[in-house]
Amino acid sequence: MSTDTDTETESVSFYGHWICPFATRVAFALAQRGIEYDTVNVAPLAVRGPHFVLPPEFVANSPRLEIPMLRIGPDYLADSMPILEWMEQRITDSPLLPTDENERIEVRQRMAQIDRLVFRPMIGIYYGHEPERIAQSCAALSAALVEIAQWLQQSEWLVGSEPTLAEAVMIPLYVRLDGLRALGFTDALPSTIEQHRQRCTELKGWTAVQWTSEESTEFVDRFLAYRRKQNAST
Ligand SMILES: N[C@@H](CCC(=O)N[C@@H](CS)C(=O)NCC(=O)O)C(=O)O
Known part of the structure; x- marks a missing residue:
């Protein structure tokens, strides 16, 4: 994980699913902050169809194979609370953490x-x-x-x-x-x-x-x- 703040041009991908409450935290923060992102739907195991194949980058970067996972530019992070903090460090516009x-x-x-x-x-x-x-x-x-x-x-x-x-x-x-x-x-x-x-x-x-x-x-x-x-x- 990098703490660079030069993210103006970096694209963002969100790996999640509507039914997951942890993924909802991240999807909310992305939308509330007006960050553009694309969504890769990864259903939790219990909701997944039998033929669903996990994206290889998800397998490689979500150590517990859990959603949510976020990609910013070349970097990935899983786990909702660390992701929320990471987004604040990497993307500085419209923060959800106060300055005080x-x-x-x-x-x-x-x-x-x-x-x-x-x-x-x-x-x-x-x-x-x-x-x-x-x-x-x-x-x-x-x-x-x-x-x-x-x-x-x-x-x-x-x-x-x-x-x-x-x-x-x-x-x-x-x-x-x-x-x-x-x-x-x-x-x-x-x-x-x-x-x-x-x-x-x-x-x-x-x-x-x-x-x-x-x-x-x-x-x-x-x-x-x-x-x-x-x-x-x-
Ligand atoms: N501590 C994690 C928990 C994430 C979690 O439990 N995600 C569930 C879905 S709601 C998951 O991906 N479980 C693995 C699976 O169902 O395959 C977080 O806050 O992000």
């Missing part, structure tokens, strides 16, 4: 907190198949949102007065919220979270990542089928 060092520290802390507090229960809801496990994941997600709601008492955005990389990390929750509802997450969002969600849907980056109703239905149907299969085999 203390705010940057806060953005990074909140990115890590959202990753830890929200993603585990969120994924636990759709990969959960026992009602008790699903209920625990719903409760943990609600508790996380109550905590995050407090951040939004002080500012419109997760840190300060503009959207940042913290929004990029949070956005996959909002993208799949209808799907999570259909899979058992029935708690109301705290009001500041609901307002934040609405503000996020007005961002430029939202259009690049929002699901169509077909995608939402596919997501729900896949995980309902997954639950039926798991419950039939136990």
Whole structure:
């Protein structure tokens, strides 16, 4: 990985898939920052057709064979959080990290907190198949949102007065919220979270990542089928 900032003329390729919440973070940041890129669709294993062949550059540069992966010019990087940081170093226009060092520290802390507090229960809801496990994941997600709601008492955005990389990390929750509802997450969002969600849907980056109703239905149907299969085999 290089830290050159001479990227004016470098092309960018995004390796990802709409269903992957980690890839959504990167797709959102690219679109929000107005970076031009092309997309190489690499479906996660569970969603991949039997004849799909992984692109050789993906095999060579994504050590865990995971999406998202990004190419900037000749360089590649996998893993969503490092990619978000790398994009800030390599492409300096319209950054999503504040210039103030203390705010940057806060953005990074909140990115890590959202990753830890929200993603585990969120994924636990759709990969959960026992009602008790699903209920625990719903409760943990609600508790996380109550905590995050407090951040939004002080500012419109997760840190300060503009959207940042913290929004990029949070956005996959909002993208799949209808799907999570259909899979058992029935708690109301705290009001500041609901307002934040609405503000996020007005961002430029939202259009690049929002699901169509077909995608939402596919997501729900896949995980309902997954639950039926798991419950039939136990
Ligand atoms: N820590 C990684 C996790 C990425 C991840 O788990 N990606 C999944 C898809 S959502 C994946 O590519 N899994 C391998 C596979 O399904 O083949 C990140 O933040 O990017």
